Amino acid sequence: MATDTDTGRVEEFGEVSRVRGIAFEYLSLGASVLGIFALAVLLIYVTIDAFDLANANPLWLLTYFLTLVVPFLGFCLYSARDRTLTRRAVTVAGGGLVAVAVAFTLVETFVGQVPRLNWQLTYLFVVIIPLTGYLVYMGARGRPGSVGFGMVGRLIGGTAIGLAFSVLFLVFDERLWFLAYTLGIVPALLAYAYGRLRDTPAAVTAALPISILGMVLAVFVREVLRTYPTTAFIYLWTLAIPIAAAGAVVVNGRGSRTAALTAGGVPLALATAVGLFGRAAGLGVGGPNALLVIAVTGVPVAAYLHRVFDVGEGVSGLGLPVLLVAGALAGAFLVELFGIPTPSPWVSETFLTEAPSRTATEAGLYPAIVGSVIIIAMVAVLSFALGVATSVFLEEYTADTGVVGALTRLLQINIANLAAVPSVVYGLLGLGLFANLLGFGFGTAVTVSLTLSLLILPITIISAQEAIRSVPDDLRRGSDAMGATRWQTTKNVVLPEAFPGILTGTILALGRAIGETAPLIMVGAATTVFSPPSSLFSKFSAMPMQIYAWANFPQAEFRYGVVAAGVITLLIILIGMNGTAILLRNRAERGN
Amino acid sequence: MSNTETKPSDSLITTDVETGSNDRTAPSDRTAVAARDLNVFYGDEQAIDDVSMEIPEKRVTALIGPSGCGKSTFLRCINRMNDMIEVCRVEGDIEFGGKNVYDDDVDPVALRRKIGMVFQKPNPFPKSIRDNVAYGLKIQGFDGDVDERVEESLKGAALWDEVKDQLGSSGLDLSGGQQQRLCIARAIAPDPEVILMDEPTSALDPVAASKIEDLIDDLAEEYTVIIVTHNMQQAARISDRTAVFLTGGRLVEYDDTTKIFEDPEEQRVEDYITGKFG
Ligand SMILES: Nc1ncnc2c1ncn2[C@@H]1O[C@H](COP(=O)(O)OP(=O)(O)OP(=O)(O)O)[C@@H](O)[C@H]1O
Numbered sequence: 109m110a111t112d113t114d115t116g117r118v119e120e121f122g123e124v125s126r127v128r129g130i131a132f133e134y135l136s137l138g139a140s141v142l143g144i145f146a147l148a149v150l151l152i153y154v155t156i157d158a159f160d161l162a163n164a165n166p167l168w169l170l171t172y173f174l175t176l177v178v179p180f181l182g183f184c185l186y187s188a189r190d191r192t193l194t195r196r197a198v199t200v201a202g203g204g205l206v207a208v209a210v211a212f213t214l215v216e217t218f219v220g221q222v223p224r225l226n227w228q229l230t231y232l233f234v235v236i237i238p239l240t241g242y243l244v245y246m247g248a249r250g251r252p253g254s255v256g257f258g259m260v261g262r263l264i265g266g267t268a269i270g271l272a273f274s275v276l277f278l279v280f281d282e283r284l285w286f287l288a289y290t291l292g293i294v295p296a297l298l299a300y301a302y303g304r305l306r307d308t309p310a311a312v313t314a315a316l317p318i319s320i321l322g323m324v325l326a327v328f329v330r331e332v333l334r335t336y337p338t339t340a341f342i343y344l345w346t347l348a349i350p351i352a353a354a355g356a357v358v359v360n361g362r363g364s365r366t367a368a369l370t371a372g373g374v375p376l377a378l379a380t381a382v383g384l385f386g387r388a389a390g391l392g393v394g395g396p397n398a399l400l401v402i403a404v405t406g407v408p409v410a411a412y413l414h415r416v417f418d419v420g421e422g423v424s425g426l427g428l429p430v431l432l433v434a435g436a437l438a439g440a441f442l443v444e445l446f447g448i449p450t451p452s453p454w455v456s457e458t459f460l461t462e463a464p465s466r467t468a469t470e471a472g473l474y475p476a477i478v479g480s481v482i483i484i485a486m487v488a489v490l491s492f493a494l495g496v497a498t499s500v501f502l503e504e505y506t507a508d509t510g511v512v513g514a515l516t517r518l519l520q521i522n523i524a525n526l527a528a529v530p531s532v533v534y535g536l537l538g539l540g541l542f543a544n545l546l547g548f549g550f551g552t553a554v555t556v557s558l559t560l561s562l563l564i565l566p567i568t569i570i571s572a573q574e575a576i577r578s579v580p581d582d583l584r585r586g587s588d589a590m591g592a593t594r595w596q597t598t599k600n601v602v603l604p605e606a607f608p609g610i611l612t613g614t615i616l617a618l619g620r621a622i623g624e625t626a627p628l629i630m631v632g633a634a635t636t637v638f639s640p641p642s643s644l645f646s647k648f649s650a651m652p653m654q655i656y657a658w659a660n661f662p663q664a665e666f667r668y669g670v671v672a673a674g675v676i677t678l679l680i681i682l683i684g685m686n687g688t689a690i691l692l693r694n695r696a697e698r699g700n
Numbered sequence: 701m702s703n704t705e706t707k708p709s710d711s712l713i714t715t716d717v718e719t720g721s722n723d724r725t726a727p728s729d730r731t732a733v734a735a736r737d738l739n740v741f742y743g744d745e746q747a748i749d750d751v752s753m754e755i756p757e758k759r760v761t762a763l764i765g766p767s768g769c770g771k772s773t774f775l776r777c778i779n780r781m782n783d784m785i786e787v788c789r790v791e792g793d794i795e796f797g798g799k800n801v802y803d804d805d806v807d808p809v810a811l812r813r814k815i816g817m818v819f820q821k822p823n824p825f826p827k828s829i830r831d832n833v834a835y836g837l838k839i840q841g842f843d844g845d846v847d848e849r850v851e852e853s854l855k856g857a858a859l860w861d862e863v864k865d866q867l868g869s870s871g872l873d874l875s876g877g878q879q880q881r882l883c884i885a886r887a888i889a890p891d892p893e894v895i896l897m898d899e900p901t902s903a904l905d906p907v908a909a910s911k912i913e914d915l916i917d918d919l920a921e922e923y924t925v926i927i928v929t930h931n932m933q934q935a936a937r938i939s940d941r942t943a944v945f946l947t948g949g950r951l952v953e954y955d956d957t958t959k960i961f962e963d964p965e966e967q968r969v970e971d972y973i974t975g976k977f978g
């Protein structure tokens with residue numbers, strides 16, 4: 109080595125590092141492709157099982173392909189308004205059809221039967237779904253597409269949020285909420301509004317104490333008062349009216365007063381009518397939950413409609429929901445007309461609304477879905493509040509040097525280590541602390557939520573700290589120099605800037621919390637319950653627990669069909685939740 | 701290289717001193733801020749060495765000197781922004797409004813509400829232009845007409861005409877020079893008594909810088925302005941009094957700007973100003 113000439117050395121080094129670099133590049137590419145491929149195959153099979161696609165008649169697939177998928181892709185292309193894109197999309201769809209059919213036949217003849225797949229399904233998964241994803245992405249950049257997807261998103265998202273609220277009221281006493289709202293929140297808001305309009309700072313400051321006082325009072329009144337309005341009326345008064353008012357305020361800010369009244373009033377009237385009289389009028393829907401869903405969906409949709417018409421661009425995109433519904437109906441009609449056999453998917457209405465059962469066809473996930481939704485809501489609130497508070501304290505309030513600095517660093521290291529502690533250990537902690545010592549009970553929603561919050565707290569804290577640290581110091585100094593107190597700087601400058609980052613961390617952590625089973629088993633959550641929980645302290649189950657239980661059932665239908673349906677449901681709820689949070693975050697990033 | 705640089709700057713300074721800073725007669729009769737036996741340490745390292753000076757009210761006072769001589773440190777002593785630096789220790793007095801700002805009963809937050817500050821790098825908040833200017837009013841619980849005050853301050857910062865139609869858009873969408881004027885508007889909105897500026901034009905192009913220079917000239921009608929600058933011509937053009945710091949945090953000479961730039965007492969100061977040393 110020492111005898112090497114200079115040039116010789118350089119060449120040798122160059123060779124070696126290039127080989128390594130190339131090897132590394134292909135290794136990492138291979139690793140990621142392998143990972144994605146394995147996951148894709150798994151998801152494809154789970155989807156096939158959950159929707160019973162293996163038994164789907166090719167004609168059935170063709171019918172829906174023509175009535176639903178093709179018009180939708182056409183809509184995306186219409187929105188993107190790009191000739192080359194259209195040409196390419198048609199080429200991919202057509203060429204893909206031939207390529208997949210040929211390749212699949214070759215594999216079947218020379219390699220052997222592929223289980224539960226045929227070339228039509230392969231074409232669907234390998235060509236059409238990725239193509240649809242890409243075209244949705246491209247279409248959303250065009251004005252009609254973004255309007256259409258915005259509309260569909262509000263419809264689906266509003267419905268989901270409305271349903272989630274109604275699920276929460278299964279365990280939270282709506283009468284207590286009614287009293288707390290009426291005695292606490294309404295007076296506080298009135299005081300605040302009065303203070304703002306009349307320039308009376310005292311009234312503004314009084315708002316918070318008033319609300320706390322009112323809520324405490326509500327707890328006492330709940331003990332005494334015996335008669336209450338109906339649930340539908342409570343929802344109307346405490347949720348639908350404020351939501352409609354908020355929508356009206358938003359519309360009023362950018363439009364006329366009439367438009368504002370319409371945007372708030374029409375959905376409210378519709379919700380009230382259907383909610384109070386729907387059942388009586390023989391509509392098939394009605395009751396308090398319908399009221400809630402219609403209000404939560406209708407008001408944002410109305411505000412959105414107003415904005416779209418106001419801007420006047422891409423109005424045609426509003427037809428997208430109609431297109432989709434019409435496509436589905438037309439497909440169903442044709443299938444009926446020609447007597448095409450339809451698959452019976454495991455993810456069905458029964459599955460989503462019924463209790464678990466011994467027979468696979470009657471099995472349902474409803475109690476576990478409710479349990480999961482309740483846990484998610486509580487964990488989100490708890491870990492967000494605790495995580496933000498802790499990270500703000502660590503980042504903004506503690507010194508970097510001296511004794512306090514050393515203590516902070518110690519705490520910091522411990523938090524980082526806590527993130528690596530296995531989840532069973534947290535389960536043990538939950539069992540000892542919340543279930544036994546504090547007496548919240550075995551396997552109750554409170555115990556599970558607290559345990560899972562603790563589990564993800566380190567991740568939330570660390571990511572929130574990271575987000576807070578990335579706020580430029582310039583901004584802090586700017587605010588301090590204006591004579592802002594530490595708290596004012598934190599509240600007005602640091603937190604708004606760090607918010608998107610904090611949200612990202614919380615989303616990731618929440619995703620982990622939903623899928624956990626080990627700590628749930630440890631704190632004694634039931635694998636199977638037959639009715640949704642009626643209070644925070646009743647026995648309940650969560651989706652992963654139920655899926656885990658089913659996976660051990662002897663019948664094959666359970667292990668393939670029902671488990672797959674459970675996994676798909678869990679995934680859809682997870683993706684929906686993450687998607688909503690990501691949308692919120694992006695809006696916060698752009699908006700400010 | 702040093703030769704070519706020295707020559708034009710020499711001539712520039714003389715012409716500028718003749719045209720600039722004649723509108724106000726210096727020295728002023730009243731003192732706004734006074735330092736007495738000020739020593740500042742970062743850990744064991746001394747950044748300000750026994751500085752005493754009186755800064756006149758409603759005048760522009762420039763602090764000049766080579767890099768690392770403690771100009772920013774001195775500025776930060778006045779509004780106690782040094783409190784934020786944990787290793788920093790201040791001895792001696794800064795008198796402002798007839799009080800030593802380092803007395804125990806002085807609340808630094810309240811003090812900063814009377815002293816505005818503009819930083820070297822424009823640092824508008826990621827909020828709307830209006831909210832940026834109204835920031836000080838908001839945190840101080842101002843109960844007058846905010847919009848009127850925002851308009852006044854933007855006019856005072858010579859920015860109003862450029863942004864009056866986009867008050868709702870983000871302050872970050874402005875150009876660097878506009879951002880710096882926005883920061884000045886933000887600083888003057890709560891109507892402070894003193895405005896501290898730490899190299900406010902060093903990140904800007906000459907046109908934007910000259911706009912800010914004009915602005916500083918106007919600000920001195922109402923406010924006491926203390927400005928740190930590395931630009932000799934700028935100091936000569938806009939200031940009434942100039943303080944020259946040299947390495948080690950010593951105040952070497954402090955006098956009327958005209959005197960400092962035409963006939964400094966100290967050879968070292970002359971060398972520094974003409975670029976022979978620094
Ligand atoms: N936060 C700090 N921590 C430790 N030492 C510091 C700190 N800020 C400044 N110093 C030291 O104090 C001395 C004076 O610094 P200061 O920033 O006041 O100089 P300056 O005159 O403003 O220089 P420049 O013209 O480059 O801005 C320098 O030696 C610097 O290293």
Ligand SMILES: [Mg+2]
Nearest residue numbers: 771772773898
């Ligand atoms: Mg400096």
